[in-house]
Amino acid sequence: MERIKTDICIIGAGSGGLSVAAGASQMGAQVVLIEGHEMGGDCLNYGCVPSKSLLASAKAAYGMTHPGDLGIAPAEPQVDYAAAKAHTRRVIETIAPVDSQERYEGFGVRVIRDWARFVSPTEVQAGAISITARRFVIATGSRPFVPPIDGIEDVPYLTNETLFDLSERPEHLLIIGGGPIGIEMAQAHIRLGSRVTVLETGKALAAHDPECAAIVLNRLREEGVEIVEGAQVTRIGSEDGSIIAETADRTYRGSHLLVAAGRRVNLDGLDPEAGNIACDKAVRVGDDLRSVTNRRVYAVGDAAGRLQFTHVAGYHAGIVVRSAVLGMRWAKARQDHLPRATYTDPELAEVGLGEEEARRRYGSKLEVVRSSYDHNDRAIAEGRKTGTIKVLVAGGKPCGAAIVGAHAGELVGMWAMAIANGQKMSAIANTVLPYPTFSEINKRAASGYFSPRLFDNPRLKTFVGLVQKYLP
Numbered sequence: 356m357e358r359i360k361t362d363i364c365i366i367g368a369g370s371g372g373l374s375v376a377a378g379a380s381q382m383g384a385q386v387v388l389i390e391g392h393e394m395g396g397d398c399l400n401y402g403c404v405p406s407k408s409l410l411a412s413a414k415a416a417y418g419m420t421h422p423g424d425l426g427i428a429p430a431e432p433q434v435d436y437a438a439a440k441a442h443t444r445r446v447i448e449t450i451a452p453v454d455s456q457e458r459y460e461g462f463g464v465r466v467i468r469d470w471a472r473f474v475s476p477t478e479v480q481a482g483a484i485s486i487t488a489r490r491f492v493i494a495t496g497s498r499p500f501v502p503p504i505d506g507i508e509d510v511p512y513l514t515n516e517t518l519f520d521l522s523e524r525p526e527h528l529l530i531i532g533g534g535p536i537g538i539e540m541a542q543a544h545i546r547l548g549s550r551v552t553v554l555e556t557g558k559a560l561a562a563h564d565p566e567c568a569a570i571v572l573n574r575l576r577e578e579g580v581e582i583v584e585g586a587q588v589t590r591i592g593s594e595d596g597s598i599i600a601e602t603a604d605r606t607y608r609g610s611h612l613l614v615a616a617g618r619r620v621n622l623d624g625l626d627p628e629a630g631n632i633a634c635d636k637a638v639r640v641g642d643d644l645r646s647v648t649n650r651r652v653y654a655v656g657d658a659a660g661r662l663q664f665t666h667v668a669g670y671h672a673g674i675v676v677r678s679a680v681l682g683m684r685w686a687k688a689r690q691d692h693l694p695r696a697t698y699t700d701p702e703l704a705e706v707g708l709g710e711e712e713a714r715r716r717y718g719s720k721l722e723v724v725r726s727s728y729d730h731n732d733r734a735i736a737e738g739r740k741t742g743t744i745k746v747l748v749a750g751g752k753p754c755g756a757a758i759v760g761a762h763a764g765e766l767v768g769m770w771a772m773a774i775a776n777g778q779k780m781s782a783i784a785n786t787v788l789p790y791p792t793f794s795e796i797n798k799r800a801a802s803g804y805f806s807p808r809l810f811d812n813p814r815l816k817t818f819v820g821l822v823q824k825y826l827p
């Protein structure tokens with residue numbers, strides 16, 4: 356057996372593991388990176404990248420049938436589902452070199468392509484290689500959770516790991532789960548010509564601001580997606596070549612079934628017990644992202660059991676590099692400034708607290724300011740007036756923002772920056788933005804916070820009266 360001693364051993368070469376490896380190795384630490392499957396993990400191969408690529412094809416098709424009032428006649432798009440999937444593959448291939456074994460070996464990282472498991476609190480094995488390290492980073496990500504519905508294993512269901520390889524367009528896609536994956540893929544498929552039914556046991560897009568989520572769900576329904584909330588599927592089966600999903604009061608039929616019912620953290624095969632690493636649904640870590648039972652071990656990204664986003668995995672990686680490479684043991688992960696976006700049309704994006712939590716925390720001190728897309732000149736010019744922004748303000752500072760509308764994922768960045776840096780509403784209001792841009796929606800919301808203070812203020816009016824009296 357080959358034996359390696361290293362500074363940092365990272366398990367998993369997805370968004371989190373790769374970011375730790377890049378940072379640590381380029382700062383001079385010795386790094387071993389172990390990947391059992393594809394370099395790039397979920398985001399590149401089965402997640403963000405293919406889903407956003409397919410949504411882009413779908414948006415192009417929708418734009419042809421819905422040109423709005425722009426003076427262009429609608430046209431029937433010739434949708435080639437297989438070609439759209441070829442586009443997603445090309446996008447993956449274009450981005451893949453950035454996550455490749457060769458690139459990381461170029462940084463001096465020893466990359467091992469095998470599955471890793473702990474054999475002791477200080478040692479991991481990957482195939483015939485044993486690695487002891489000063490610090491370990493669990494960056495094993497997550498996989499689709501398949502609910503134990505009667506009959507589900509007897510039908511050929513799809514998950515995000517197989518959907519993007521499907522080249523025949525589903526005639527009628529049944530989707531179990533109305534979270535971000537289910538809803539993004541529902542819109543992609545309805546626009547590419549499938550019929551789509553989403554069966555959601557609770558509320559669809561439940562993690563999002565309810566007002567903003569409702570706008571997205573209404574749009575999907577208008578486009579023809581059947582979204583059934585409160586649908587408890589009790590049995591899955593097949594009949595006459597169709598897949599059927601039974602709830603208490605109805606049977607739904609489709610040609611294909613996509614399971615998008617949440618995620619399971621990848622801990623199987625890792626043998627965390629042998630490493631004295633306490634886990635529940637994820638690795639149990641504190642805000643320092645270190646295992647509560649084995650201080651040599653960190654967890655990042657989906658494996659850390661917090662928000663499951665690529666940018667969060669990257670953020671975690673930065674904390675780990677500070678702590679494990681630079682010895683800044685005080686480095687801690689925050690949650691309050693992390694943006695979340697769902698790339699439907701209209702987009703949905705949030706940062707910071709939701710309204711309910713903000714009210715609990717700040718009570719009557721909380722102020723809510725809003726601005727609507729239909730007052731934004733660029734949105735009017737482009738015929739993209741559906742949308743709104745809601746900013747939660749406490750003590751003059753934004754503590755949360757929710758946006759639904761075109762480019763919401765871009766617009767939320769300004770609020771993420773303000774919250775991350777403890778900036779006041781005046782920081783947004785004082786920023787001069789180019790005209791006409793969608794980002795002026797943010798500024799209008801910030802101005803909305805100051806308007807009553809400036810324009811409905813009797814003391815200010817008296818002061819201005821005096822100034823005007825004495826000004827030469």
Ligand SMILES: Cc1cc2nc3c(=O)[nH]c(=O)nc-3n(C[C@H](O)[C@H](O)[C@H](O)COP(=O)(O)OP(=O)(O)OC[C@H]3O[C@@H](n4cnc5c(N)ncnc54)[C@H](O)[C@@H]3O)c2cc1C
Nearest residue numbers: 367369370371391396397402403471496656657663664665
């Ligand atoms: C369909 C879909 C769309 C998404 N869209 C977005 C989006 O638009 N924006 C966004 O921010 N997030 C999105 N996400 C979430 C995002 O993909 C994940 O949060 C992110 O990939 C997590 O990164 P990670 O490093 O924790 O794990 P991963 O990227 O999953 O990487 C984990 C890696 O570890 C490897 N591994 C696991 N166990 C072992 C082991 N024992 N030994 C060796 N290797 C192992 C795996 O093979 C994998 O390569 C999406 C997810 C899905 C499924």
Ligand SMILES: NC(=O)c1ccc[n+]([C@@H]2O[C@H](COP(=O)([O-])OP(=O)(O)OC[C@H]3O[C@@H](n4cnc5c(N)ncnc54)[C@H](O)[C@@H]3O)[C@@H](O)[C@H]2O)c1
Nearest residue numbers: 502532533534535536554555556615616617663696697698
């Ligand atoms: N745009 C993005 O950034 C993006 C896109 C996709 C996914 N993601 C990430 O991936 C994570 C996972 O996404 P997801 O949509 O799979 O999970 P999710 O947990 O967000 O949503 C799953 C949904 O499935 C429902 N569900 C569970 N069991 C069910 C059953 N038996 N029948 C019907 N419905 C059932 C749940 O109630 C829930 O609403 C997200 O939380 C997000 O962090 C991000």
